[in-house]
Amino acid sequence: QKEVEQNSGPLSVPEGAIASLNCTYSDRGSQSFFWYRQYSGKSPELIMFIYSNGDKEDGRFTAQLNKASQYVSLLIRDSQPSDSATYLCAVSGASGSRLTFGEGTQLTVNP
């Protein structure tokens, strides 16, 4: 079992729709959870981080964390073509700063 698994994609949604990206992790001691966006040929940029169970909203983005189910998701409302990118889920372990990344989900938003 991979330590961090993301829905395999690619994911395609029409402009204006909600895109839902999912991530599960195996280490129950994981403390911090991050979503990065990576455009083709570029480096990852942070979208959101979440530490506590529940929802965290930032503009069109909502991160959801359920530690009991070892599940974290990212919802993108009113998806735009500029949201087309690969989204990486990253999880820090119980010991702190090391991050483990999933393989990413490629999202395409169609105009």
Add this chain to the structure above:
Amino acid sequence: DGGITQSPKYLFRKEGQNVTLSCEQNLNHDAMYWYRQDPGQGLRLIYYSQIVNDFQKGDIAEGYSVSREKKESFPLTVTSAQKNPTAFYLCASSAPRTSEETQYFGPGTRLLVL
């Protein structure tokens, strides 16, 4: 203007050659990291350093070496022992002993084998 710089943007390696990738940060972050990304894959940790003059192996350290002589700098050497070095190399930094653990990335170096 704070940030992380990596150089060069593209690097070409010949067989049997060691090459060094540069990473510099002016964010006053204690921790620095090197990742490798292969096409269509996530990031894999090569080495990381949480403090000057100390570093630890990540998941794929074989064929790589690092040094951390200054807080601002964390160069990565890809040695001739790394048989498949073609990849996108990403450097990151963070301030781990605070509530802010987020890692911030440099623009990356793309390494190609001639």
